Amino acid sequence: MGDDAGAVRTAVLSLQRATGLPMVFGGALNGRDRLRITELVGGTTGSLDGLVVRRNSGLGGKAMALGRPVWVSDYPRASTISHDYDAPVADEGLLSIVAVPIVVRRHVRGVLYGALREPLSLADRVVAMAVQAARDLEQDLAVRDEADQALARVQGAPQGPGAGSASARWEEVRAVHAELRGLADQITDPGVRARLLEASSRLATAGLDGGPAPDGDAPPARPALSPRELDVLAYVAIGCTNAQAARQLGLLPGTVKSYLRSAMRKLNSHTRMEAVNEARRAGLLP
Template sequence: MDVRSSEGRPAAPVPGPGGDAGAVRSAVLALHRSTGLPMVFGGALAGRDRLRITELVGGRTDSLNGLVVRHGNGLGGKAMALGRPAWVSDYPRAATISHDYDRPVGREGLLSIVAVPIVVRRRVRGVLYGALREPLGLADRVVGAAMQAARDIEQDLAVRDRADEALTRARPEAVEAAAASAARWEEVRAVHAELRALAERVDDPATRDRLLEATLRLAAAGMPEAKDGPGPDARVPDERAPRPVLSPRELDVLSYVALGCTNAEAATRLGLVPETVKSYLRSAMRKLDSHTRLEAVTAARRAGVLP
């Protein structure tokens, strides 16, 4: 599904720091899928005190596409300034915000709007919006979904920032070697996920078992005792710790999460619905004693169940 402007053409992204616009695009799509709101939009910072709206779903006009929102102005600017969500049930009559952007908002006919800032290391990196064209109070479920979408993107951006910083500190030759190694292991992980997905579609039990056995061998390749050395995320396992027992579907989902897939993308590749993928992921996280997607993937690799 492409993020498109109201005229049906792709909305031209304006990259934020480190490509934040791409992350905002994924969050906008995820929020639209999870809430079904008539319009969802957002943007990354385009300067120290302003953001540019570039990602839109459900627009009827082109009035918000490319709009620059300044710190403190309007609903989004207020969310930026406060560093927390803000919402109104009747935008034109709201007394708690400035009305710098009444014209473009009015052209879209938006009345109930929630704006949630994306905050990483106490710095706002963007804003997600969800909106209705009716003067209704937004349900707690909708506001909660918007906040969760922002938290997910914050986690992804924080992980990416740490990786970028680590690479910056490394020597140039080490960076090149690490990049080559990472690329090789990403290919191994992609093959691992594809084999597991293929096994689910095979009717012959013997063939299915052979495919799953191959995935176990790929996972074991990331362990320290492997002939060609461990994968980049491998750690020496604690022999005293019980090995987590993940169901085949939990492992399938983790395999695609490890490749950077969203729940929706993993669902498409596995022939499931996103809510089912989310359920499997939560179960796997509990078994791996993890609180985030990244922790779950890392724990699975340490345990030798993912390459």
């Protein structure tokens, strides 16, 4: 779905817009215990661009080691951090800095920084917004990891004679398709969300590539289902009840029922499975 650096870039831009801080920067881990700063907004000298920060060194290194946010109001005089990176920080004239680690499943994946060029205490609101930006990024990375694992299950499934029944393989494809659509709705990064939906669309049309779909003949014209109608059908297609689909999608069962009825009407179907089969013939579901 993309590397961590791209996700950090989106978070840096979002944090700068939200806080208006003179400088916001960050980077993803580059090895087990170091990160490289690659994403910067508001820099004037380039002294921090590409800087490698090691665990326990400087402010960011301390945040990596502790796994929690740390901040100082006068960086060169701070007694709570090491001063390995005083020169590049001084070149930028940064004094008040907050560093927030990005932690996914207990592993630090990067650090976000926000900074002022004045020796002032960062407002609680600013620190809270930096923490929230990191939390949003953590959620995106966790969901993206799940999506990568789901795709790997399809790509790594055995193929050819003796690899298992075609029916079993298609059930796995359908389960992954539904999972990807559910995960996409949790992603805040529009680029990553679009790639997840594109991947799910490729799975949906897999049965149409080079021949008819597995459950029908040549596909008819595609009905204009809404994204949520398609999400619901994807879970119905793998045997979920309305209540189970609602839990997966974070909806009320009644809302799921409404989407399902609408999809059935658009697909000119009278039952749940008839709607699923029509959607498969149209290349909307695998």
